[in-house]
Amino acid sequence: MRKLLVYMKDYKKESFLAPLFKLLEATFELIVPLVIAQIIDVGIQTGDTGFIISRCLLLVGFGVVGMVSAITAQYFAAKAAVGFATGLRHSLFQKINELSFSLLDRVGTSTLLTRITNDVNQVQNGVNLVLRLFMRSPFIVFGACVMAFTIDPGSALLFLIVVALLSVVVFGIMLLTIKRYKAIQNQLDSVLNTTRENLNGARVIRAFCGEDTETEKFIGQNSLLSKLQKSTGRISALLNPVTFILINVGIILLIHYGAVQVNTGILTQGQVVALYNYMSQILVELIKLANLIITVTKSFASAARIRDVLELDTNTVYSDDKKIYNTHAVEFDRVFMHYNEGAKDALENISFTAEPGEIIGVIGGTGSGKTTLVGLIPRFYDASSGTIRVDGRNVNSYSLEELREKVHVVLQRAVLFRGTLRENLLWGKKNANDEEMQAAVKAAQAADFVQSKGGLDMKITAEGRNLSGGQRQRLSIARALVGNPEILILDDSASALDYVTEKALRGALSALPNKPTVFIVSQRTSSLRHADKILVLDNGALVGCGTHDALLENCSVYREIYDSQFGGKEAAAK
């Protein structure tokens, strides 16, 4: 939590004024029992109505000042807590955007969602409550003990014993629940994860009639969450009854002790009423304090989860070596890659070069490492060893922004954002004009359907659900083309296109005026047969590199793929 306090730095004034006004309110509250004692001992006993009225007016005045102080404190506390949470959410969002693909894989998106919403709200509540009660409640408890001492030192001893017992209960319960709150938040992540998967895969689940299995899975996760919440709730629920019992026992003892003192003439009736009032104030404040501690406990658990994300090491490994070693557009030099420590290599000892303007095909069975290989060029993941160079320079020596301006990628799954087509295309180049966007749409073979749907202003719904798979793919390609990248990577991103459109797309790519180096990942030999070079992957190893004809001659894996698609006959769509 301490590390998160930097987000309070713009709210120093509010963080000071909120507790201050609460203390002001508390001070008046502590004086009230003394005034009541005076009304009883002086006003009522002597029958002085004027005195009683003047003291009652004084009490009304205290009430008004106390109320204004409380409202002012609430205003400052809310301002500081909301501002604090806004800053925290902003930093968290920025951090999430900086996370590398491997960190995103490791942490998981559902938990990030819970942390930026639920956890931040929890911390906001904690800050608000702390600013209002953290000083006030102990001040009243302490103040009431002191006041009791000034009235009668003997009764003050009783106060101290009650406060000590109450503190043991409150802190004991706090210690018992703190770990459980963390477990609850983690289980909430799991419930969210299941819900998210269910929503993302809604169509598949229905197609396979998997609703019952999914519901069962959800019920399992949800009942675990409710079990955890119930067991924690049971412990927290002890708090109020136990504190009430202790305080009421204290009050009974106090009244008994007070009655004896009044009889012997040591205390007045008004003083006993004042002592009773102080004991009641202690009860109210300790319950508030206990609730504050529960909220703060939850906030601490949430703060730790937020801090864990903020402290993730997103520092990308940069190399100082900006030397240009050669003129290749892309060079892989003995590259190895594994996703997790100890996991099998997804790529093993890959070396090849791609020249500027060349079309490079990447082929291989499923899971052979095609996506992994092309993902290393824009540094979605980093190689475990070996060197990758773009324009002759180590990719690690570019800033990610610089590198991703050069290298544009069309991913396997075409993702579009809700908005207009124009807004989507601007992702490719922030200041692209209509002409550039139209040219990209045309090259991506999307001009016809875009025209019929309203041109660049056509509406795109969330995830591009109002478009067909092939249309989404073509618009994703258009988005990548808008920025005139030097290197364009199409990761199986033309798979939903018919042969004629795919052929036209290949033609348009070769005719692009800036002649980018294009990597085409595909399962179809027909899509790659005109490539300048084809890389053949098998189980993470590069088992062939050459033209279609050369590979047919000397690469058995390539020939197998080709034969499986054309049965050995030359039937490819030329």
Ligand SMILES: Nc1ncnc2c1ncn2[C@@H]1O[C@H](COP(=O)(O)OP(=O)(O)OP(=O)(O)O)[C@@H](O)[C@H]1O
């Ligand atoms: N994010 C990831 N975390 C861990 N392992 C991964 C991850 N992505 C891929 N892998 C593993 O790396 C290997 C290569 O996967 P990759 O996606 O590169 O294959 P691919 O040839 O593109 O497959 P496909 O044609 O099916 O898309 C596979 O064994 C896969 O299980």
